[in-house]
Amino acid sequence: MTEPPDPATGTGPEPVPPPAAAPPARRGWLRSLGRAVPYLPAAAPAAIVVAVAITLLLASGFHNFGWDFFGLKFNSDQGVWGVGVLIVGSFLTAVPALVLSMLLGLGIAIASTTYLPRALARVLDPTVDLLAGIPSVVYGIWAFVAVAPWFGRVLNPWLASHLAFVPGFAANSISPSSEGVGLPIAIFVLTLMALPITTLLIRDALRSVPRDLWESGLALGATRWEVVRRVALRHGRRGVWSAAFLGFGRAIGETVAVAMVIGAVDKLPSNAYDSTWTMAAFMFQELDAAFGSSRYLELLAELGLVLLAITFAVNLIGRRLVAHLYAEEVAGL
Template sequence: MAAVTDQMAAPGVPAIRKTPKGTFDVIFRNASFLAALFVLVLLAGIMLSMVIGGWPAFREFGFGFITSSVWDTQREQYGAWPAIVGTLSTALIALLIGVPLSLGIAVYLTQLAPPWFKQPVSTAVELLAAVPSIIYGMWGLFVFVPLFAAYVQIPLSNIVEGIPVVGTVLYSRSPSGLGILTAGIILAFMIIPFIASITRDMLDQIPSVLRESAYGIGATTWEVVRHVLVPQAGVSIIGAIMLGLGRALGETMAVTFVVGNANRLSASIMDPGSTIASRIANEFNEAMGLQLNSLIALGCILFFVTFVVLVIARVLVARVKSF
């Protein structure tokens, strides 16, 4: 039968290969399976250890641990709501600032930049991705925070004071430069390299014949980007955005430097606040007993939030693919 198959194969076309039975193929298949299984076992181990560590806090405070705003180490009362709101707020601000800038960088590098300028900018974007988070935090604290307080917070607070809604959101009672908005801006700087690099690579892989065809029928650069490039790379762009969101949600040191680390809820994004990661970083080293359990419970909540974000990303990708 194998001889007949070889004879029927066209010249230059290999015959149909049988299912591999060699020792190396079996080893390779089993090693690949163990590598995939290792990821699941590691994830399950992390989840289980965090649930066990945080269970005393959930058992003590119940659902009130999530909704409470009290964090008092003297009375052993702990609540996660300010940290949860701070985490979501800083991540949302980072996306609102970082995503448009990242997409603009990617489109410019792939469609508009001259060759002599494209390579330096691409290298600079990649170098930004390699900068450690603590460097972003130190730069934010010693350079960005004083400038932001002097040239943004103080003038803006004087302008919006007393204005309904806008004044509530943008007015700062103590314009020190630290706050939720500052942390969101620093996070935006940190996620831009990841989103921009992935989006640029995806746009570069789109066949040039699609763009040339669009230009050939009279489409403008904006129309080519809007109706050709974005639909073709939509799934990858969503993945890049979710990758950036994942880093923004879990970032620790940079946020700890600039968020203000105040355990309070404020309607103004200019006021200091805290995030789950910054709360854990500040208190974990000296935590004991129920406080330690509460910090681990905060980690469980952050893990759950990240899981929800992943589910949403999967749903969006599925809808884009079906569209």
């Protein structure tokens, strides 16, 4: 540890004597090689990301399906593959799930940081994190066997009778044979799966608001709600936005659980309770069907590129917003 020289007297710590004999200088190229070596292991994740993108590009064969690729006509027997159906399906499940999990996440995070006693919050917070630990396929079997029938018997008819004035929610259009699979149960599962991410990031954003700001808000006579609403959430808005982006990334990329409850039908849903399909679930379930048809395989690879591009963009934005936040807690996401 060196101390700066005292400007008044001009005396600093004893100057370090130069080494008596400098070690023989290594040759330049050897040294730069030595400096380059650590890049090799460190670049492994980057290499995997690039390899995934290149592999999908090669597998797609650069085949030009034209604008029909994004079309809404889908019939694999006739060779008409418009993945627009799947893109719509992905957004129809991911967006409502994101909205719900953001609302719940906001509520839970505010309760935990603002209203609950510290000790209680410390006990309850990990229960939300536990949701992140349950594997996707376990959510799927539970939702399909335990929850979906209840959706079909109780929730969907209830929604139909109470939201009949909303287009698509009318009662006469619930298919009785669906046993509850379809959009609502998929949205339910995705909400649960995105909830730990949104809650964690919003909680972190609220925790990182300086205590002074809370206190000055309260001292000015604002209630706790008003401080959270007008001061804390505004201060932590980057974290809230990143929660939205990363939660969306999780919801739109979710594969197995959605495949189990979405109904897996390659058509647009005709109402809010209907079955449809998503990009990720379609890719997962249709690889077998593509066996022997190179054209179909190319289509799946291109669909993978679309999904990759969407999740990549969403994650990039979400991570950039919380670039400072590379904390232990977030390492699990």
